[in-house]
Amino acid sequence: MLPTPTRYSVTAACAEGSTALNAFDNALLAARIGNVNLVRLSSILPPNAVYDPDLQLPPGALVPTAYGSIVCDAEGELIAAAVGVIISPDGIGVIMEYGGKCSRQEAHDTVSKMLDEAFARRGLTAQEKRIAAVEHRVERVGCCLAAVPLWY
Amino acid sequence: MLPTPTRYSVTAACAEGSTALNAFDNALLAARIGNVNLVRLSSILPPNAVYDPDLQLPPGALVPTAYGSIVCDAEGELIAAAVGVIISPDGIGVIMEYGGKCSRQEAHDTVSKMLDEAFARRGLTAQEKRIAAVEHRVERVGCCLAAVPLWY
Amino acid sequence: MLPTPTRYSVTAACAEGSTALNAFDNALLAARIGNVNLVRLSSILPPNAVYDPDLQLPPGALVPTAYGSIVCDAEGELIAAAVGVIISPDGIGVIMEYGGKCSRQEAHDTVSKMLDEAFARRGLTAQEKRIAAVEHRVERVGCCLAAVPLWY
Numbered sequence: 001m002l003p004t005p006t007r008y009s010v011t012a013a014c015a016e017g018s019t020a021l022n023a024f025d026n027a028l029l030a031a032r033i034g035n036v037n038l039v040r041l042s043s044i045l046p047p048n049a050v051y052d053p054d055l056q057l058p059p060g061a062l063v064p065t066a067y068g069s070i071v072c073d074a075e076g077e078l079i080a081a082a083v084g085v086i087i088s089p090d091g092i093g094v095i096m097e098y099g100g101k102c103s104r105q106e107a108h109d110t111v112s113k114m115l116d117e118a119f120a121r122r123g124l125t126a127q128e129k130r131i132a133a134v135e136h137r138v139e140r141v142g143c144c145l146a147a148v149p150l151w152y
Numbered sequence: 153m154l155p156t157p158t159r160y161s162v163t164a165a166c167a168e169g170s171t172a173l174n175a176f177d178n179a180l181l182a183a184r185i186g187n188v189n190l191v192r193l194s195s196i197l198p199p200n201a202v203y204d205p206d207l208q209l210p211p212g213a214l215v216p217t218a219y220g221s222i223v224c225d226a227e228g229e230l231i232a233a234a235v236g237v238i239i240s241p242d243g244i245g246v247i248m249e250y251g252g253k254c255s256r257q258e259a260h261d262t263v264s265k266m267l268d269e270a271f272a273r274r275g276l277t278a279q280e281k282r283i284a285a286v287e288h289r290v291e292r293v294g295c296c297l298a299a300v301p302l303w304y
Numbered sequence: 305m306l307p308t309p310t311r312y313s314v315t316a317a318c319a320e321g322s323t324a325l326n327a328f329d330n331a332l333l334a335a336r337i338g339n340v341n342l343v344r345l346s347s348i349l350p351p352n353a354v355y356d357p358d359l360q361l362p363p364g365a366l367v368p369t370a371y372g373s374i375v376c377d378a379e380g381e382l383i384a385a386a387v388g389v390i391i392s393p394d395g396i397g398v399i400m401e402y403g404g405k406c407s408r409q410e411a412h413d414t415v416s417k418m419l420d421e422a423f424a425r426r427g428l429t430a431q432e433k434r435i436a437a438v439e440h441r442v443e444r445v446g447c448c449l450a451a452v453p454l455w456y
Contacts, residue, residue, distance in 0.1 A: 001304040002154065002191070002214040002306065019414070021400060022421045028346070029425065035396075037345040037368065037454075039306070041189040042180070046212025059396060060350025062306040062368055064189065064214055092187075092211060096173060110171070117174045121181065150189075152305040153456040154306065154343070154366040193341040194332070198364025216341065216366055244339075244363060248325060262323070269326045273333065302341075 005064055005150035007052045008045065012081060012146035014136035020071040023143035027069070033057065033149050038065040045085050045093025046150070051130070055151045067147035068097030068111075072138050082107035082133035083146035086115040089127045094118040095148050104135035107146075157216055157302035159204045160197065164233060164298035166288035172223040175295035179221070185209065185301055190217040197237050197245025198302070203282070207303045219299035220249030220263075224290050234259035234285035235298035238267040240276040247300050256287035259298075309368055309454030311356045312349065316385060316450035318440035324375040327447035331373070337361065337453050342369040349389050349397025350454070355434070359455045371451035372401030372415075376442050386411035386437035387450035390419040392428040399452050408439035411450075 013030035017023030028034035036057045043066035057063055070079045081099040096114035098107055108131055119126055136142050165182035169175030180186035188209045195218040209215055222231045233251040248266040250259050260283055271278055288294050317334035321327030332338035340361045347370040361367055376383045385403040400418040402411055412435055423430055440446050 002216070004210060004213050018421055019402075019418055021402070022418055022425075024346070025398075025400075025422055026425055035348055035426075037348050037350075037370075039191060039343060039345060039368070041191060041214070042176070044187055044189050044212050046189075049212070058308065060348050060353070061308050062345070064191070064306070066189075094177075096177075098171075098173070114171055114174055117170055118177055121174075121178055122187075154368070156362060156365050191343060193343060193366070194328070196339055196341050196364050198341075201364070216343070218341075246329075248329075250323075250325070266323055266326055269322055270329055273326075273330055274339075 004046045005152055007050050007055060007151045008148055009053050009055045010130050010132045010148055012132040012134040014134050014144045016139050017141050020141060023071055023141045027143040027145040031145055031147060033147060035059045036061045036063045038063055041066045043095035045095055048091040064150045065147050066095040066097055068099040069145040070099035071143045073141045075138055077101055077138045078135060079142060079144050080104050080107035080135040081144035081146040082111040083148055084111040084115050084131035085148060086119050086126050087128045088124040097146060099144060104133045108133040156198045157304055159202050159207060159303045160300055161205050161207045162282050162284045162300055164284040164286040166286050166296045168291050169293050172293060175223055175293045179295040179297040183297055183299060187211045188213045188215045190215055193218045195247035197247055200243040215301050217299050217301045218247040218249055220251040221297040222251035223295045225293045227290055229253060229290045230255060230287060231294055231296050232256050232259035232287040233296035233298040234263040235300055236263040236267050236283035237300060238271050238278050239280045241279045246270040249298060251296060256285045260285040308350045309456055311354050311359060311455045312452055313357050313359045314434050314436045314452055316436040316438040318438050318448045320443050321445050324445060327375055327445045331447040331449040335449055335451060339363045340365045340367045342367055345370045347399035349399055352395040368454045369451050370399040370401055372403040373449040374403035375447045377445045379442055381405060381442045382407060382439060383446055383448050384408050384411035384439040385448035385450040386415040387452055388415040388419050388435035390423050390430050391432045393431045398422040401450060403448060408437045412437040
């Protein structure tokens, strides 16, 4: 089987670029996950995964990551992204992510409610919640990204 | 290399949620793949993979999965998703998936034709076909999901 | 951790199909990556990965792949996809991909500029650039695909 990750961090950043993919790439760099290969996940925090804000990711590594993002080329538009984790006392967690045309606070609150619903549906109570959110006013092509990279 | 999966199941379910991602999460829970991390695939059944309707997936595991889904927030809309596998006598298989605004039967038939075309193009004949399909009448935010999780 | 790939190829192809997913599947077959499971990546070439135009991919294998594609059902439309890698003298590389309604040349030039921006932002200079691009005039449902499969 594929090994289940044991560590994670929570990150968010914004950037401009000359194309959609460059803006995304630049946001990944700003979030310090720009030199690895993100493998996108839907979105469970493995039991007892350890929060590590200084994950050491080898360049080019395949990094399982839950993320939300938005790219927008409408000058002056406010965009935002948020990601969050919610963890139960026995170590089980859920990740939720969001990207949209709204403020940082709205993206934060949306993810917070999504996390609550995910835990309510599972009959779990939260011991801890960790959310990262960013907003950006588009100049040319802007990207907001919020991610939970998982690692070992 | 990444290990090639050796087992698979076929599942489909629908759910409501208060956001698109919660509806998707709830559909995953209803399909019994809600507590793992789906790694999305395009879409080959590894040779001689064994059908196992009771896959034991560790919580948080990285689970390679082919899936189709649709999320819709138009009250009263009928949505559907289907997934299927087609297998040749020598154990090679293809997976096809579909999500759209239609009935369960239409989603089923669409996937069935897609599987036939995939096998015709490969010059393979079918020994077995397995399709799962669901439909759902949207209340608030609805999701239909059909998936083939692969495992070991 | 997931093993970091050590080899890669660069491929592009077009195909028709009777559905969007079949057109995509047929383009994968034409690009010689149709019998494996693509695991989509964002998009770094691992340090010192070796270019190998004859990657041997076991059927059904999980193949980390960066790709761009477009599917279009507007008869007569010109579509194109391109993918490229840019590599620094010390072996670090970036992958960029693009799919859109344009000519092969435009897709090629778009990817070339994207690669330049990705390297400029990282402060790297290019030793080598490798781009594959294709175009296709849609008949019924057409797909253009350009991919960098990574392997071991």
